[in-house]
Amino acid sequence: MRRDNLWLSCLALPAGAFFAAFFLLPLARLFLVGGGVIAYASILTDRTYVSSLIVTLALAAATTGATLIISGIAGVFLQRNAFLGRDALIAMLTLPLAFPGVVVGFLVIVLAGRQGLIGDVTVALTGERVVFAYSMAGLFMGYVYFSIPRTILTVMATAEKLDPRLEEAARSLGAAPWQVLRDCIIPGLKPALLSAGAICFATAMGAFGTAFTLATRINVLAMVIYTEFTLQANIALAAALSFVLGAVTWAVLAAARTAAGGTVAAAG
Amino acid sequence: VRRKGVLFFAQLAFTLLVSAFLIVPVILSMLAGLTVNYLVGIGSGLTLRWVAEVWGGYRDTIFRSILIALACLACTLLLGVPAAYVLARCRAALARVLEELLVMPVAVPGLATALALILTYGAYGGFRTSFLFILVGHVLFTLPFMVRSVLAVMLAIDLRTLEEGAASLGANFHQRLWHVVLPNCRAGVLAGSLMVVTLSVGEFNMTWLLHTPLTKTLPVGLGDAYASLRLEIASAYTLLFFVLIVPLLLAMQRLARPRAPAGRQGE
Numbered sequence: 001m002r003r004d005n006l007w008l009s010c011l012a013l014p015a016g017a018f019f020a021a022f023f024l025l026p027l028a029r030l031f032l033v034g035g036g037v038i039a040y041a042s043i044l045t046d047r048t049y050v051s052s053l054i055v056t057l058a059l060a061a062a063t064t065g066a067t068l069i070i071s072g073i074a075g076v077f078l079q080r081n082a083f084l085g086r087d088a089l090i091a092m093l094t095l096p097l098a099f100p101g102v103v104v105g106f107l108v109i110v111l112a113g114r115q116g117l118i119g120d121v122t123v124a125l126t127g128e129r130v131v132f133a134y135s136m137a138g139l140f141m142g143y144v145y146f147s148i149p150r151t152i153l154t155v156m157a158t159a160e161k162l163d164p165r166l167e168e169a170a171r172s173l174g175a176a177p178w179q180v181l182r183d184c185i186i187p188g189l190k191p192a193l194l195s196a197g198a199i200c201f202a203t204a205m206g207a208f209g210t211a212f213t214l215a216t217r218i219n220v221l222a223m224v225i226y227t228e229f230t231l232q233a234n235i236a237l238a239a240a241l242s243f244v245l246g247a248v249t250w251a252v253l254a255a256a257r258t259a260a261g262g263t264v265a266a267a268g
Numbered sequence: 269v270r271r272k273g274v275l276f277f278a279q280l281a282f283t284l285l286v287s288a289f290l291i292v293p294v295i296l297s298m299l300a301g302l303t304v305n306y307l308v309g310i311g312s313g314l315t316l317r318w319v320a321e322v323w324g325g326y327r328d329t330i331f332r333s334i335l336i337a338l339a340c341l342a343c344t345l346l347l348g349v350p351a352a353y354v355l356a357r358c359r360a361a362l363a364r365v366l367e368e369l370l371v372m373p374v375a376v377p378g379l380a381t382a383l384a385l386i387l388t389y390g391a392y393g394g395f396r397t398s399f400l401f402i403l404v405g406h407v408l409f410t411l412p413f414m415v416r417s418v419l420a421v422m423l424a425i426d427l428r429t430l431e432e433g434a435a436s437l438g439a440n441f442h443q444r445l446w447h448v449v450l451p452n453c454r455a456g457v458l459a460g461s462l463m464v465v466t467l468s469v470g471e472f473n474m475t476w477l478l479h480t481p482l483t484k485t486l487p488v489g490l491g492d493a494y495a496s497l498r499l500e501i502a503s504a505y506t507l508l509f510f511v512l513i514v515p516l517l518l519a520m521q522r523l524a525r526p527r528a529p530a531g532r533q534g535e
Contacts, residue, residue: 008353014350029387029388078283207473213491235387245379
C-alpha cells in the first residue's frame with residue numbers, strides 16, 4: 001500500500017483539472033474583470049451598493065434566526081416524542097428539501113399573492129385583502145420556506161444524541177422548563193444550530209430564484225447583480241459585486257466552521 | 269404531568285402549523301394547475317387542458333433537464349468517487365485544503381459562478397450555445413455533494429483495515445479499489461447520486477444565466493412561465509416539475525431514514 005501514491009494522484013487528477021479549469025480560473029477572471037482593488041473600494045463607498053449589501057445581510061440574518069427557532073422547536077419535538085403520524089409529519093417537513101428558489105417563489109405567490117390563500121382568508125375575516133408576496137415579507141417567507149427542511153434534519157440528527165439524563169438532573173434540581181432549555185438543550189444543540197445556521201445564511205445571501213419569481217423592486221444583492229449584468233450590461237460592476245457576495249458568504253461559512261469545530265462541512 | 273401535556277400539545281400544534289406552511293402551497297399549486305379557472309375556484313371544474321398545453325409547448329425543457337441531470341450524474345461519478353477515495357486515503361494537510369476548496373462552489377452563489385464561467389468561456393460560441401455549458405455549471409455545483417456523501421461512508425467503514433487485509437492477501441491497487449472499496453461504499457454512492465440528480469433537475473440560479481434560447485431547462489422554463497403566463501399554466505408546469513422531482517425526494521427520504529437494527533450498514 002506504500003506505492004499507491006502514484007495511482008492516487010492519477011485518481012485525483014480528473015476532478016482537480018475540472019475544478020481548476022471551470023472554477024478557480026473563472027473566479028480569478030471574475031476578480032480581474034471586477035477591476036482590482038480600487039473598483040472594490042468604490043463599491044464599498046457607493047451608497048446604493050452598500051445599502052443593498054446591508055439589506056441582503058439583514059434579510060439573511062433574519063431568515064437564519066427565524067429558521068433556527070422554528071426548526072429547533074419542531075425538530076426537538078419530533079425527535080423526542082413518539083405519536084401516531086410522526087413519520088408522515090417528518091416526511092412533509094423535509095419534502096421541500098431540494099425545491100428550487102423559483103418554485104418556492106411561486107409557492108409564496110400561491111400563499112400570499114394577489115389570488116393567494118392568505119388574501120382569501122383575510123377577506124373572509126376582515127373584509128380586507130392582505131397581499132405581501134411581492135414585498136420584503138414575501139421574500140423572507142420564501143427564504144424561511146426553503147431553509148426549514150434542511151435545518152430540521154440537522155437539528156433532529158443532533159437532538160438524537162442529546163443525553164436526556166442531563167435534563168432530568170436539571171429538572172430534579174428544580175430547574176424551570178425555560179432554564180432546562182437555556183442550560184441543557186440549546187448548548188447541546190449549539191454545533192448543529194451553528195452549522196445549519198451558516199448554511200441557511202449562505203443560501204439566503206446568494207438566493208436569486210425566489211427574488212426573481214416575486215419580481216419585486218427589493219434590491220437584494222443577487223437582484224442588483226442580475227440587473228447590472230443583463231439590463232445595464234455593466235459586466236465589470238456585476239463581476240465585482242458577485243465577487244464581494246461570494247467572498248462575504250464564504251467568509252461567514254468559514255467563520256461558522258471554525259466556531260463549530262469542523263462540523264459545518266458535514267451539514268451541507 | 270398535566271403541565272407536560274400542555275407543552276406537548278403546544279409543540280404538536282406548532283409543528284403541525286409548520287408542516288401546513290410547507291405543504292399547503294404545494295397542494296394549492298397542484299390544484300391550480302388542474303382547475304378550469306382558479307379565480308372562480310375549484311368549483312369551475314377540473315381539467316387537464318393546462319397540463320396538455322404545457323406538455324405541448326415545453327416538453328423539450330423537461331427532456332433536456334433529464335438529459336442534463338443524467339449526464340451530470342455520470343460526470344460526478346467519474347470525477348467525484350475517485351476524488352473521495354483520494355481524500356479518504358490522504359488525511360494530510362493538503363487533502364484538507366482540497367476538501368475545503370471543493371466545497372467552495374456550494375458557498376459561492378451560483379450567480380457569481382455563472383458570471384465567472386461566462387466571462388471565461390462565453391466567447392467559445394459552440395461551447396456557449398450547447399447544453400455542455402449548463403452541464404459544466406451543474407457538475408461544479410453538485411460535485412461537492414457526491415464527494416461528501418461518498419467520503420462520509422468511506423470514513424465510517426474503516427477502509428484502512430479492509431484494505432490492509434486485502435493487501436496482505438496480495439491484492440493490488442486495482443483489485444482493492446474495485447472489489448473492496450467500491451462495493452463497500454455503495455450506500456454513499458447511491459445517496460450522492462440521488463442528491464446530484466435532484467439538485468441538477470432543480471438548478472436555477474446558475475442555469476438562468478448559462479442558458480440560451482435553445483438550451484432552456486425545466487426550472488428556466490418555470491421562471492419564464494411565472495413571469496409571463498397565467499396562473500393556471502404556471503401551476504400546471506409546476507405540477508409536471510413536482511411529478512419529476514417528488515419521487516426523487518421521497519427516495520432520498522427513504523434512504524436517509526436510519527435503519528432500526530444497528531450494525532447492518534453497507535448491505
